[in-house]
Amino acid sequence: MDRPLRIVVAKAGLDGHDRGAKVIARALRDAGMEVIYTGLFQTPEQIVQTAIQEDADGIGLSILSGAHMTLFPLILDQLKAQQAEDIVFFGGGTIPPEDAEALRERGVQAVFTPGAPLQEIVDFVNGACGKRRALVG
């Protein structure tokens, strides 16, 4: 039986801007997914632990504080250390285009910047996490 995709929506570091994260969390929920919102001020370690413990298909990280070039790679490192690289890792926030490009090169599967339509994000998550589910089961 098909169970819904399960997504962790995360806020890391000291960034309290949670408007975007909450809107995304709700849009994913409205699209039929199970959403776990981590709340604010999580460490990369906590976020990856949550994703593993909750058997999540994906992690969406929201950063608007400018710390994206530090925190995205720390989560990638954690996923690697926990052998959980199958979990789809994507994110968004106030991220300049060249940084977004650099993050994609390092393994973040998608980076959404302000103005990205919710449907585009929902479609991406359905696609990428659906593919992961098909592989991992």
Added chain:
Amino acid sequence: MAKMMDRPTGGGQPTPEFEAQQVAWEAASAKGRPRSGPGSGATDRTLSDIPLKTCYGPEDTAELDLARDLAWPGQYPYTRGIHPNGFRDRLWTMRQFAGFGTARQTNERYHFLLAQGQMGLSVAFDMPTLMGYDSDAPHARGEVGKCGVAIDSLADMEVLFEGIDMGKITTSMTINGPAAIAVAQYIAAAEKKGIPRAMLGGTIQADILKEYIAQKEWIFPPRPHMRVIVDMIQFCTEQMPKWNTISISGYHIREAGSTAAQELAFTLADGFAYVEACMKAGMDVDSFAPRLSYFFNAHIDFFEEIAKFRAARRIYARRMREKYGAKDPKSWQLRFHTQTAGCSATAQQPENNIVRVAYEALSAVLGGTQSLHTNSMDEVLALPTEKSVEIALRTQQVLAYETNVTNVVDPLGGSYFVEALTDEMERQAEAYFAQIEEFGGVIEAIEAGFFQKEIADASYRYQRSVENKDRVIVGVNHFTRPEERGDMDLLKITEETEREQAASVRSVRDSRDSNAVARTLGRLKAACADPKDNLMPHLIDCVNAYCTEGEIVDTMVSVYGRYTERSVF
């Protein structure tokens, strides 16, 4: 609510001829065909979903009592402004929020801004400073100097104001959780230069309630945090006659996705909560109320914003006089700073933000703001460059010196539409006050997640209306062109800043008198546990001993604990 006046109001008594005209217009209007195309789905309501008529007339202001609801500028209830001559006597203060990297880098930006004609300083702190962590703390990694300037100890505050006359300039500091510590640092830095605290002018934000509601930069749980704030207000009221003791802020509530009416209602509710807390602590309302100030957002729905500013003054005046018994007119007057809406700026075609900011700034000025920050076009992508900050400041200067909108006070007063919308804002705010009252007050409503849920709902509704294109955002969901980004110079804060600042705070710790540190922190801890002992003198002692912000906060956390939010989405 209001009784009809004997005298004609709002533009003259309708004559039979006028009434016939109205009937004819209504018939003609009913025959019109609503336009199609971009934005046609949202012509009948404001950005905050307040229903709009096609046109407003005398009947919409029939209940307006001129003396009770409007009066003249500088008169209770101050709907038309707090100054009799508006901007003729004094322009608003052009105050651009700035701070990034190290204190040294920000000090250079301040010298630049002052040289360009800016009238006051406004300090943006980085996230670790705002959350009470030193730059070398594990929580600070990746965040040092990014959203603002890193201030770890008095040493940094001294550098921040190097070469700046703290006795002449006014400074606004946007910090809340550790606000009392920042004030202590500011006092200590000035007194080291021989400037007494009584001469210091400026504003500290210190609005912790809106942190729980919207901005989320809290440290302690709400109740002990209120004690810290009340101590600070009391101390500054007594010792710093030129200091605005708190800036009660709707800006962040709006940025978190609230409607205009929510911004208005929640902000004023917070303000009244501080008034009540100070009165409960034994202060006379007229001793502190004249130095409370407010901070609002100027969003893109032009008239709605103007109505919001006008309603804010009227509601505030009424409550301060009637509910809290303030006798000094200064206690009735709501003074406010405005910043254009960061959330209305777009990453796509960022140059368009210059235009948005100009309209938003105009609404703030027509709404009678006391000071204004205009956002820079590139702030949606990064901290602003010097060039874009200059354009933002020039936008204010064009408004102030070229457009002539400053020559007449409250030029929209008496407009059927603006008066009706002002009334509607007041009505919606009063309805929210009643709801908050049902929870038992602002803190109880925070603990129940009420504000957070209201804002999350409004924000989601708005986002949906953008997604389904009822709302047009130029360059985002209409009038787009491919690849419009990537050609702007952006300000970059390097990892070097973090290393430099972390090293600097370590060297402060190595070079100070460790006995003084232990002694002052010990006394602070004792004072935290004793509600009768004002914390401010102890904080000033700690700061003068070069205790770092992180050490001071940790000491306070050991008594008060740290707050964890129940997340609602």
